Amino acid sequence: MTPDDHDLLMALMAQPTAPFREARVRAFAQDLLRAAGVPHFLDPLGNLVVGAASPAGYQRLLATRSREPVRLFIAHMDHPGFHGVRWLAPGVLRVRWHGGSPTRHLTGAPVWLADDTGGEVTGVLRRVRLGKHGLAIDTAEVHLDTPAWRPRAQTVYGAFRFRKPVWRSGARLYARAADDLVGVFCVLATALEAFRARRRPPFLGLLSRAEEVGLVGTVAHLQLGWLANAARPVVAVSLEASRTLPGAELGKGPIVRLGDRRTPFSAGPTQVVAELAAKRLPGRHQRRLMDGGSCEGSAAVAWGLPTLALAVPLGNYHNQGLQGGPDCRAPLGPAPEFVHRDDVAGMRLLCAALLEPGLSWCDPWREVRTRLAAIRAKYDALLTQSDAGPKR
Structure with missing residues (x-):
């Protein structure tokens, strides 16, 4: 993680927030985007849209015909x-x-x-x-x-x-709220990088409200209907900090989330990010169905969007002392959430990689077919031999 990214993450996680009370996080993000010249606006429900300066600009991006999908990165600004x-x-x-x-x-x-x-x-x-x-x-x-x-x-x-609101101890970051300010950080850092080149990237960010009480902000945004008539593909990218589970462990890299408690995510887009992770983070990423809870990827699927999801493993999910550690009052009592810096850096890297042109969105299974065809070819001789079994 670069010093700039570390400073941004720490400052963001120091902001107070709660469901429907995200104004301080939102104001922090708006100030950052304004200073960097990144377009943004508030939708009618108070969600912060990043990557377009107005609803009209949002619609223009979706109306631009292209085989390159718009990547809609979604993270929520609230915490219980x-x-x-x-x-x-x-x-x-x-x-x-x-x-x-x-x-x-x-x-x-x-x-x-x-x-x-x-x-x-x-x-x-x-x-x-x-x-x-x-x-x-x-x-x-x-x-x-x-x-x-x-x-x-x-x-x-x-x-x-x-x-403290947030502090570092070795490779861990402890905070009163890591879920989902880590995801918000990844959206903001990706936007800053994408717009630095001063060309129009296929990027939108949705920093949503009140996820913790039922995905409310994202559902309200999808109900606006702005995405329904897009002339180009749109792929939703859900970003979360998700409860650690066996096979989704702290410090072993970001998680390619195959689904949540409610639904699996889209096979094609998930294959795209899985191949990216294998190439960019070999041995330093994880894959799992994260069924400990639901995320905004579920809402995107329900509204018909092709969807993939990334997550970082989260200790002491929802401030429950599940893993203990500093400032934990007692087992299962109040405790700070915590994440691993390397996991966050890995998710940040994959977000940037997802914006690269020419990814296999149109044919995500090409490499898999090539590998399977090569295996089949090894057995051509056996496959074409006469079956020596009993004839009927």
Whole structure:
């Protein structure tokens, strides 16, 4: 990972975010893109579209006839967290949780709180209630360390707090939110590189909202219908930080994601990225059906887009102390998420490689056919011999 990429990733993961409260991440991305001259705009639902300056520019790119597909990179700007509901007393805020969470050792857990006007304050959780399914927090009280802080309750959001928003320890990056700010980083870094040459790359990025509560931002974007009448192919590229599983392990490279809990992804585009990974990251990538959860690739498939997906292995998924480590309160209690720098660098490399011209989108199985035909040719003599078995 280059120093510039490292600095960008660290700065991005320091931004506060929660479902429907992505404004600080979005503003950070907009400032970065504006300074670099990369076109971008907000769709009607507040998703950040990268690679076009307006809906009209988006449509012009899709209307340009070409055999080169537009690569639509998708990552989400939110992470599980809470919204303020109402002030119960000075310094005591009732909150409602959105998305997944740890379910144990929650009372007294440190949290941060913010609104979109500036800084952050701290507090702890009390009176935590889980949802009926028992898989995540439903409501809680937050007792603030600074009771004088009192913005309008509904503007407040927050999540679990650790020693820092993000820090490095060896090859690992620990953070209050790696999912999916790692994916957002890859979209932004790929856009900066692609537009540096000042030619129009076949690139679009969708930085979406509220993925953690049901892929909401991406579904809302797809429902706009802007992609329905494209004159050229479009390939969706879902980028995620996904829970570690056997065969998808930290430090062994980015994952070519064959599917998620809901659906397999498209065979042809997946073959394209699998061949790229084999050539660019030999022995340093992984392939797996990542069925620990669903991702925005599912929404792209449901709306008829050819889809491939990449992921980096994620420790302590959704801040659950599944792997433990620093600042983990207890097993299965609140803990910082963590990723491996080399895995992130590998996913970043594959994103750039996917923009190269002349990839085998139109015939992704050509090399496979060539290999299989060569194997068949080795056995021509045996294949053409008379069958010596019994005749009927």
